[in-house]
Amino acid sequence: MQHTSWHWRLFKGICLALISLFFLFPILWVLLMSFQTNEDILRVPPSPFFTPTLDNYRALIAGELTGAGSTLKIAYMKNIWNSFVLSACSVLLSLLLGVPAAYAFARYRFRLGENIAFTLLSFRFAPPLLVLLPLLLYFQDLGLYDTYFGLIWVYQLITLPLILWIVRGYFEDVSPDIEHAYRIDGHSWLRSFLKIAVPLARPGIAAAALLAFIFAWNNFVFALILGSSDVQPVTVGALAFITASGIQYGQIAAGLVLSVIPTFVLALVMQRYLVEGLSLGAVKG
Amino acid sequence: MADLMLNSVTKIYRPRGREAVRAVSGLDMAVGDGEIIALLGSSGCGKTSTLRMITGFEAVSEGSISLGGRRLNELRPAERNVAMAFEGYSLYPPLTVRDNVAFALLRERAPREEVVRKVAEVAELVGIADSLDRFPSTISSGQQQRASLARALIRPAALHLLDEPMSQLEPQVRAILRARIKEWLKDRGMTAVVVTHDQTDAIALADRIAVMEASRLMQFATPAELRERPANLFVASFIGEPPMNLIEAEVAVGASGPRVVAPAAGSALTLDLPQTAALPAGHRVWLGLSPRHLAVGQGPHRAEVMVNQWLGDQTHLALEIDGLPLTAVAAGMVDAVPGEVVPFAVEPRGIHLFDCAEGAAIYHGSAEAA
Known part of the structure; x- marks a missing residue:
């Protein structure tokens, strides 16, 4: 019926x-x-x-x-810009490092390979507060405190494992024989990686990049401790609304709406890849 | 187009924390220029590892491979000048079938008209002319397999490797395609290695067949020779449909010369051997009787018919002599019902003897007949 x-x-x-x-x-x-x-x-x-x-x-x-x-x-617009710079640069750097690494983990078995992959994942297990204090001391010594570079580096703890592990799964789903066919036709290993493996794993890469971007965008505690207002993102900047004369609810709400717009737009743009990517991952092969 | 030489090629996989696995052991093979050979064997016998070493996707552990006098071991896959049809098709998903097939030629900057002509020709050959403008994901697995085959055949490479090229095709299409592919390869003088587990494919396509089992080459010979003179017990039990009857037996010396008594403990079947078969009495052997050389209808032996199957063009008979099962194949229909006792003869050329300990062939009736 x-x-x-x-x-x-x-x-x-x-x-x-x-x-x-x-x-x-x-x-x-x-x-x-x-x-x-x-x-x-x-x-x-x-x-x-x-x-x-x-x-x-x-x-x-x-x-x-x-x-x-x-x-x-207040410098709320500056905070939004900082958020954007930090998240975008972190994701780009993670893609640059993580996608080739994910490919290596997916295709080749090498000494300590699994251990390295697991260690990278384990960065996600540790609570950020555990590493923050030593990091703060080192960063002050190295002159990385309160710099974009320092924060982007620390953000790799969030974005790199995420991209590495999601993209690795996608590379494992792509038949290596398609790359073999391409290489036998007279192409180098590098070209088969760039022209075959990466485009075929694109949905996964897009999904992982978007998720990593959102995770980076939402991070609060790293930027709170390791940066001053010059480089702090919107999550930290919103603290300014809690003033001595009371909490400015209307401005907090407006700030939230503004801070959601960039991720919202990005998600809309990448929605096509994202849905394709998530469903591809669910149904293997 | 060149000759392929494999010298003591060995592949050893060493997985971490586990024992090393020998996938290919000391493989020696010489494939002539323009020759088509088949690597035949069951799953895990080492045929795919051999292929992957020739293409360069696996490193050669020991030994050397050369193609047209050029050592391949250290060359990258792109430099080896081989074409391959993959078992999993491996078509490029974002390209149409036409672009997939034309891919290598376009890359070599072949003239446009030539590419169009060649693609049409090879598409016609494998029967995918109708689906050239479709994408791989929208066509059936059989068509994908043919497209993959076309992509390999179109290339003027020194060596063509076809990995299970017809596993997804229907029997009728297969029979036609086998003949067409063989003609295509022969016309162009292409050297080819076909990997298959299907005997019919191997026999129909190849000039010579390399039978592999448990990482070793068992025999490398023409289809006729594999049938008439199997080198060992494995080849005898593997080649032929149905395969050879194999019975443990013993050599005895009778009044008229050497004879073989089967089974070893009884005497259900006694066959005279020619004088020339110099075998010591009491020698334990495996007696191989090829089903096609058991002539049912007349002869000195008697057997009970257990099953009589008419297959439309031949008859398969399951016989029994004192509990000893035998399979016979007759060209025509045989008028016998199960339970009936029929006379039969063993043609001398259908008798093979194998050493009990090593399994090596020690006597072929067909050699005597020739």
Whole structure:
């Protein structure tokens, strides 16, 4: 028996709408908050009806936080830019190092190969706080404290294992004989890697890169300790909204909306690869 | 187009923490220019490892491989000038079948008209002319296999390697394709190595067949010779459909000369051997009787028919003499029902003897007849 009658479809539609509403509600609420003044947000009982204002966004973009009578300079736009630079450079560096490494782990058996791969994965096990203090001391000695380079380096702990292990799985799914066929036709190993292996694993590489980007974007504690406001990303920058004169909910909401936009756009752009990639990984072969 | 020489080629895999595995042991083979040979054997016998060493995807552990007088061991796959059809097809997914087939020629910057002509020719040969503009993922595995075959055959390489080239094809297509491929290779004087586990493919395609088992070369000979003069017990039990009857037996000396008594402990079947077969009495042997040389209908021996199967062009009979099972093949229909006792004769050329200890052949009836 097939449920294709109109009331079944209606029931299904209502269920789906309710589920979506349930999961999207926090995001929706934040979006609404970002167009309200602090007074509107904090009134009791809360109400979805208000006069929308763009003041929150204006303050963020201008970099001037106006609280209860006082004005505070913030660099929120700079923080977003920092987030972008840190995440993008970390992912690019990880791709550059991780994709060839993933290929090597997938195709060749060598001494200590599995141990090296596992050690790289184990970076993800250790809580960041465990390594932060020694890192801070070393970074200060090496002059890496408060530099993009230092943070990008530390971000490799997040992005490199992720890319390495996801992409390795994809390379293992690509038949080595396709590369063999290409090499027998007179191409070098390097060309078969670049022209055959990488394009065939592209969905996996795209998915891994996006995930790594999001993980890097969301990182908080490394940047909090290892950088000052000059290089700090948006996750740390948002702390500025907790001021002496109270928490600026409207500006926090606007800040959140702004900080989500880059990852959101990236996810939309890469959605095609992402879905293809995730489903390819699930159904091997 | 060149001759291929394998000198004591050995492949040893040394997995970490486990015992080394010998995949190929001391393989000696000389393939002439323009010759087609088949590597025949069951799974894991070392035929694919041999192929991978020739292509350069596996390093040669010991020995050397040369092609047209050029040592291959240290050359990269791209420098060896070999073409290969892979068992898993391995077509480039983003290219159409046409581009896949034309790939190597386009890379060599062959003139456009020549590429078009050659692709059409080879597509016609393997029967994929209709699917040239489709992508590999949208065609059946049989068509992919043929496309992969076409991609290898189109290249004017010094050596063509075909790994299970027809495993996915239907029997009718296979029979036609075997003949066409052989003609294509012979017309162009191409040297080829075909890896297969299918005897019919090997016999139909190859000038000579290398039978491999447990990493070793068992015999390297023409199809007729494999049948008439199997070098050892393994080849005797492997070649032929149905394979040779093998019975433990003993050599005795009778009034008229040497004879062989089977089975060793009894005397269900006694066969006279020619005087020239100088064998000591009491020697334990394996007696091989080829099913096609057991003539049912008349003769000095009697056997009970257990099964009588008419296959449309030949009859397979399961016989029994005092509990000793024998298989016989007759060209026509045999009028006998199960349970019936029929007379039969053993043609002298169908008798083979193998040493019990080593399995090496010590006597071939066919050699005597010739």
